[in-house]
Amino acid sequence: MSRKRQVALSLLAVAIAFVGEGGFLLNRFAPFETIPLDMAVGFVTMAAGVATWSRRPGNRTGPLLYVAGAAWSLSGVWAYAVWPYWLGTPNAASFLDDALIVTGVLLMPVHYSILVYLVLGFPDGRLHSVLARIVVLAVWTVAIVIEASILIHPVDHALLVLEGLPPYPLLDAVTSYGIGLLAFVALLLLLERWLSATAAARHILTPVLASASLLAAVEVVASIARAGDWMPPDRAIFYANVVAKLSVPAAYLYILLRSSMVRSGVGDLVIDLGAPAGRPLRDALARALHDPSVEVAYWVPAYERFVDAAGAAIALPEDGSARAVTYVQREGEPLAAIIHDPLLRDEEPALVESVSAAALLALDNERLQAEVRAKLEEVRASRSRIVQAGDAERRRVERNLHDGAQQRLMTLALSVGRLRERLDGNVSPDVAQQMDLMSRELRDAIDELRELARGIHPAILTEDGLAAALDSLAERSSVPIELDLEPMDRLPEPVEATAYFVVAESLTNVAKYAEASHVDISIRRRNASLVVEIVDDGRGGAAPSAGSGLQGLEDRVSAMRGKLSLESPSGAGTRLVADIPLT
Amino acid sequence: MLDGAGFEVVGEAEDAAGAIEEAWKLRPQVVLLDVQLPDGSGFDVARSLASWRDPPVVILISSRDASDYGRRIEGSGALGFIWKGELSAATLRALIGTNR
Numbered sequence: 070m071s072r073k074r075q076v077a078l079s080l081l082a083v084a085i086a087f088v089g090e091g092g093f094l095l096n097r098f099a100p101f102e103t104i105p106l107d108m109a110v111g112f113v114t115m116a117a118g119v120a121t122w123s124r125r126p127g128n129r130t131g132p133l134l135y136v137a138g139a140a141w142s143l144s145g146v147w148a149y150a151v152w153p154y155w156l157g158t159p160n161a162a163s164f165l166d167d168a169l170i171v172t173g174v175l176l177m178p179v180h181y182s183i184l185v186y187l188v189l190g191f192p193d194g195r196l197h198s199v200l201a202r203i204v205v206l207a208v209w210t211v212a213i214v215i216e217a218s219i220l221i222h223p224v225d226h227a228l229l230v231l232e233g234l235p236p237y238p239l240l241d242a243v244t245s246y247g248i249g250l251l252a253f254v255a256l257l258l259l260l261e262r263w264l265s266a267t268a269a270a271r272h273i274l275t276p277v278l279a280s281a282s283l284l285a286a287v288e289v290v291a292s293i294a295r296a297g298d299w300m301p302p303d304r305a306i307f308y309a310n311v312v313a314k315l316s317v318p319a320a321y322l323y324i325l326l327r328s329s330m331v332r333s334g335v336g337d338l339v340i341d342l343g344a345p346a347g348r349p350l351r352d353a354l355a356r357a358l359h360d361p362s363v364e365v366a367y368w369v370p371a372y373e374r375f376v377d378a379a380g381a382a383i384a385l386p387e388d389g390s391a392r393a394v395t396y397v398q399r400e401g402e403p404l405a406a407i408i409h410d411p412l413l414r415d416e417e418p419a420l421v422e423s424v425s426a427a428a429l430l431a432l433d434n435e436r437l438q439a440e441v442r443a444k445l446e447e448v449r450a451s452r453s454r455i456v457q458a459g460d461a462e463r464r465r466v467e468r469n470l471h472d473g474a475q476q477r478l479m480t481l482a483l484s485v486g487r488l489r490e491r492l493d494g495n496v497s498p499d500v501a502q503q504m505d506l507m508s509r510e511l512r513d514a515i516d517e518l519r520e521l522a523r524g525i526h527p528a529i530l531t532e533d534g535l536a537a538a539l540d541s542l543a544e545r546s547s548v549p550i551e552l553d554l555e556p557m558d559r560l561p562e563p564v565e566a567t568a569y570f571v572v573a574e575s576l577t578n579v580a581k582y583a584e585a586s587h588v589d590i591s592i593r594r595r596n597a598s599l600v601v602e603i604v605d606d607g608r609g610g611a612a613p614s615a616g617s618g619l620q621g622l623e624d625r626v627s628a629m630r631g632k633l634s635l636e637s638p639s640g641a642g643t644r645l646v647a648d649i650p651l652t
Numbered sequence: 653m654l655d656g657a658g659f660e661v662v663g664e665a666e667d668a669a670g671a672i673e674e675a676w677k678l679r680p681q682v683v684l685l686d687v688q689l690p691d692g693s694g695f696d697v698a699r700s701l702a703s704w705r706d707p708p709v710v711i712l713i714s715s716r717d718a719s720d721y722g723r724r725i726e727g728s729g730a731l732g733f734i735w736k737g738e739l740s741a742a743t744l745r746a747l748i749g750t751n752r
Contacts, residue, residue, distance in 0.1 A: 487740060
C-alpha cells in the first residue's frame with residue numbers, strides 16, 4: 070500500500086471516529102470520559118487495520134480490522150437521533166432519525182463478529198478446528214437474530230430503542246447466556262491454541278491470544294453478571310470492556326511494531342556471534358528468531374548436499390511439511406539453510422531475512438567447518454569400508470581354503486588312513502615306513518594350511534562369535550592367559566573382528582617380545598563401546614612404529630572410530646586398551 | 653566305513669532335529685555328531701542328548717580342528733572329538749576304549 074493511501078485511510082479513520090461518536094458529545098447523562106475511550110477503540114482498531122494492511126497486503130486481516138473499527142465508531146450514529154432528547158428538546162419522529170437508529174443498530178454487532186473471526190483464525194485467517202468454525206457461525210447467527218428482532222419490532226419512535234431491547238424471552242436468553250457461553254468456548258479455544266503451539270509460534274501468537282482472551286473473559290463475566298441480576302458497578306464493566314477491546318487491535322499493532330524492530334534482535338545476534346566464547350551459531354539463531362527448534366544445514370558443494378554442523382548428511386523438509394526452510398545464499402551460491410517454524414516465514418519474514426543476513430559470515434565460517442567435518446567423515450567412512458571389505462575378502466579366502474584345498478587334503482588323509490588300516494601287516498617294513506612318513510607329511514601340510522587359514526580369518530569368529538574365537542585363541546597361546554569376558558550377544562561383525570585382531574596381534578607381540586609369564590585379557594561393554602584390555606607382566610617398552618603390527622591395529626581401531634591406547638613403561642609390563650564403538 | 657568293523661550303523665539323520673528324533677527312537681550306543689549342522693550346532697545337540705536319563709556316547713566330528721572349538725567340546729557333554737580326516741573304526745574304537 071502506498072504511503073499516500075496509508076495517510077488517507079488514517080485521516081479517514083480519525084474522521085469516522087469523530088463523526089461516529091459525535092452524537093454522544095452532548096449527552097448530559099453519560100460520563101464524559103467514556104466518549105474519548107469509545108473513540109479510541111474505533112480509531113485504534115482502524116489504525117491496526119491500516120498498519121496490517123500495508124505490511125501484509127495479501128492478508129485480509131488488515132481490511133477486516135479497518136471495517137471492524139469503522140463499524141464500531143459508526144454504530145454510534147444513533148446518538149444523533151436522540152441528541153435533541155438529551156438536550157431536553159425531543160423532536161418529532163422523522164425518517165432521518167429512524168434511518169440513523171437502524172444504521173447504528175445494524176452496525177453494532179459487526180465489530181465483535183469480525184473480531185471473533187480474526188482472533189480465532191489468527192494469524193492466517195483460517196479456522197483450524199470445527200469448534201472454532203461453529204463459534205464464529207454462532208456469533209454471526211446471534212448477531213443476525215438480534216438485529217432482525219430489533220428491526221421487526223414496531224418502533225413508533227426512535228427513542229424507544231433507548232428503552233432497551235424488545236422483550237422477547239428467547240432474545241433475552243440469547244443475550245444473557247448465549248453470548249457468555251460463546252465467549253467462554255472462545256476462551257477455551259484460545260487457550261488450547263496457545264498450549265498446543267510450538268515455542269516459535271507462541272512468541273508470535275501470545276499478544277493477540279492474550280488480549281483476545283481478556284476480551285472473552287470480560288464478556289463471560291459481564292454475561293454472568295447480567296444473568297445473575299448482579300450488577301457490578303457500571304463503570305467497572307465499561308472500563309474492563311473498553312480496555313479489552315483496545316488491547317486486541319493494540320496487540321496487532323504490537324506484533325507489527327516488534328517485527329519492524331527486529332534490528333534489536335539482530336543486534337543481539339551480532340553481539341552473540343562476535344563474543345570470543347560465543348554461543349553456538351545454532352543457539353544464537355534460535356534466540357534471535359525466538360524459535361528453539363531452529364536447525365541449520367550447510368551446503369557442501371563437493372557433495373552437492375546439505376550437512377549438519379557435525380558434517381553428517383541432512384535431509385531438508387519438503388515443501389508443505391511442518392517445517393519451513395530459508396535458504397541463505399551468497400552471490401547466487403547456496404551457503405546454508407535455516408530450518409524453522411513455518412509461522413516465522415509467514416509472520417516474521419523480515420526477521421528471518423535480517424537474521425540470516427547478519428549471520429552470513431558466521432554461517433559461511435561454520436559451513437567451511439561443516440564441510441571439513443563432512444569430508445573427514447567421508448574419509449573415515451571409506452576407511453571403515455576398506456577395513457570391512459578387507460575382512461570380507463579374508464573371510465572369502467578362508468572359506469575357499471576350507472572348502473577347497475583343506476577339504477581335499479582331509480579326504481586324502483581319510484583315504485590314506487583307510488589304506489593303512491587295510492594294508493596293516495601285509496606290506497614290507499620299508500613300504501609301511503614310507504606310508505607313515507606320507508601320512509605325517511600330509512598331516513603337517515593340513516596343519517600348516519589350517520594355521521594359514523586361521524591367520525587369514527578365523528572361521529570360528531564368523532560362525533560362533535568373539536567369545537568362542539577368543540577362547541580358542543587363549544587355548545592355543547604359549548603364555549598363560551586369564552580371559553575375563555563379559556557375557557554378551559553377538560556384536561556387529563566389524564566390531565568382533567576388530568576386537569579379535571587386537572587380542573590376536575597383542576598375543577603375537579607378547580609371545581615375540583614381552584617375555585611375559587601371564588596375560589590378563591578383559592572384554593566388556595562400556596556405554597556404547599566395546600573395551601578390550603590386554604595387560605601383560607613382561608618387559609614393556611612396546612611402541613607403535615611405522616609398519617609394525619601395533620600401527621596396523623591403531624589404523625584398524627581408528628577406522629572404526631575407536632581409540633587405541635598403549636602404556637608400556639620399560640620393565641613394567643604392557644597395557645593396551647582398545648575402545649571400539651558399537652555403532 | 654564302520655559297518656563290519658565292529659560297528660553297526662542303526663540310523664542316520666540330516667540335521668539337528670532329525671538327530672535328536674532318531675536317537676530317541678533308536679537308542680544307539682554311540683552317536684557320531686557333526687559339529688556343523690544345517691539347522692544348528694552339534695554342541696547343542698550333544699548337550700541335549702547328554703541330559704537324557706540313559707544318554708548315548710556322543711563323539712563330535714568336524715572338518716575343522718579341535719583347537720578351533722576349544723573348551724566348547726568339553727562343555728558339550730560329548731565323550732570326545734575326532735577330526736574327520738582321522739575318522740576311522742580304529743580311531744573311534746580307540747577313543748571309546750580309552751574312555752570306558
